[in-house]
Amino acid sequence: MDQLEIFKALSNKTRLQILNWLKDPDLNFPDQKEHANFDHGVCVGQIQIKAGLTQSTVSEYLSTLQRAGLVKSTRVGQWTYYQRNEEAFEALSKLIQTDI
């Protein structure tokens, strides 16, 4: 758990929004719901549309969140699905009570 890397990852409005959207894929990504379930999370393209930024930027942001451990990804065919890593948030919450 690299504190600094985590806080840097959280220091961006869009990345915070993405994490928030991933809390409720059903609500925030209705389009994906028609084609696939959310067992592995939400695919990059859906997140990109919602974010309104370019594909490259969103892909990079998701990598940043993953390097920080805040999300995990699953590749299925040509899609990469991202979902929150809830254990990381619990750990971060506790870390703030003890280490920071």
Add this chain to the structure above:
Amino acid sequence: MDQLEIFKALSNKTRLQILNWLKDPDLNFPDQKEHANFDHGVCVGQIQIKAGLTQSTVSEYLSTLQRAGLVKSTRVGQWTYYQRNEEAFEALSKLIQTDI
């Protein structure tokens, strides 16, 4: 509580160290102990020495932490004492469990 401002304030190694040092002034600022108590926290000069950065930088960092609500300051004569705002950390810990 501005999430983004808080995470930006925490996205710097020195600022994280300062917050950590302020958890135990007795241990981390023995020099101040000889001249003043820690009722209002630690003065900028002591923090500056420990950080090994210039006075202006440390002053700026403390302002950043204060704007984020993570520390509070008290002016006494020519000294400004800074101390942690523990309520903010508790709130942040809970915010991560609910809002992020």
Add this chain to the structure above:
DNA sequence: AAGGTATATCGGAAAATCCCGATATGCCAA
């Protein structure tokens, strides 16, 4: 009032981050 000390603010060079378009990679279907 004058000089000394502690802190805050200003201006700026260097480094990091943001976000883009272009391109590369990997997978799938025909």
Add this chain to the structure above:
DNA sequence: TTGGCATATCGGGATTTTCCGATATACCTT
């Protein structure tokens, strides 16, 4: 195997952050 689609990576201009030295402000002492 060729073309199309999803995602990742690359190169770079614009903006922000980092950290400095110089200067301003505020207070205290004499």
